[in-house]
Amino acid sequence: MVTRETDSSYDVVVIGGGAAGLSGALMLARARRSVLVVDAGRPRNAPADGVHGLLAREGMAPGGLLERGRAEVGSYGGRVVTGEVTAVRRQDAGFLVTLADGSSVAARRLLVTAGLVDELPDVPGLRERWGGDVLHCPYCHGWEVRDRAVGVLATGPMSVHQALLLRQWSEDITYFTHTGPAPDAEQAEQLAARGIRVVPGPVTAIEPLEVIGSSSLAVRLVGGRAVGRDAVAVAPRMVARAGFLADLGLQPVDHPSGMGQHLPADTVGRTDVPGVWVAGNVTDLSAQVGTAAAQGAVAGAQINAELVAEETRDAVAKYRAQQGGSTDG
DSSP: OOOOOTTOEEEEEEEOOSHHHHHHHHHHHHTTOOEEEEEOSOOTTTTSSOOOSOTTOTTOOHHHHHHHHHHHHHHTTOEEEEOOEEEEEEETTEEEEEETTSOEEEEEEEEEOOOEEEEOOSOTTSGGGBTTTEEOOHHHHTGGGTTSOEEEEOOSTTHHHHHHHHTTTOSOEEEEOTTSOOOOHHHHHHHHHTTOEEEOSOEEEEEEOSSSTTOSEEEEETTSOEEEESEEEEOOEEEEOOGGGGGGTOOOEEOTTSSEEEOOOOTTSBOSSTTEEEOGGGTOTTOOHHHHHHHHHHHHHHHHHHHHHHHHHHHHHHHHHHHHHOOOO
16 A cells, blocks of 8 residues: 555556556656556446457457556566545645556646546446446447347437447347437438348346246336346446545546546647646546557547656756856856
């Protein structure tokens, strides 16, 4: 754990120890920066059986990937600790990061990679199956449900798009309108053209199959009707984990897609608050593991470059002062 010593100081504190945070920390540690990663231990993909679409690590267990990443960061002198950041405030030219156990550390720069929270619809049976036969990303889990009966639970503006995507993996897709907006004329035509059945009405529960053909789940509707499905896809509302940044005036805002709230940043992860960088799902709600890791690496390199520029300015100022104070012999 982090000690309670007030003189603990790092070039960079990384808040969040997932793929984005560890990748950024690895880049910084290899740049000979002092780096601390604070990880709350609640990875978004923990319920999943494996990581998919990640070259040379296809199907690797999420926990195994993070364990390997932590070891790599540590091999270059970076430090990874378990803890939860509760507040961040300005201190001198940097930041003071406070943890839930009361300890605190100073940082010249922050890399925030705390990820997001998936807010699922309040449908009994959904949460406990999340990451298994309830999924949301076709690229992450589409192969695993290929050629099976898949239901799409409409919840927002991306649900029709989700159903059309899943049609690539299976010919048997059913679209449950649930509480989402009804498909407009163009969307209804697209769904019909692709052979996607539309079932109106709210869904009241996702239940284990009793007797509905060969499917494994029953999607229960108002009135008691049940439709058998092997898997259910849902687009959750995704909200960045960023409450600890409130004192810096940095708060999540609505994402342009309507999928939830994120922390905006430029293409390399720089936020509007000087010294604070972001990477991964906290800023890019749809980023997969590979994308998040790449963003972390880019942000780490950019942070190092900014520190180099700062140190060079300081060195030049000191050099000029020395030269101005010298006298000819």
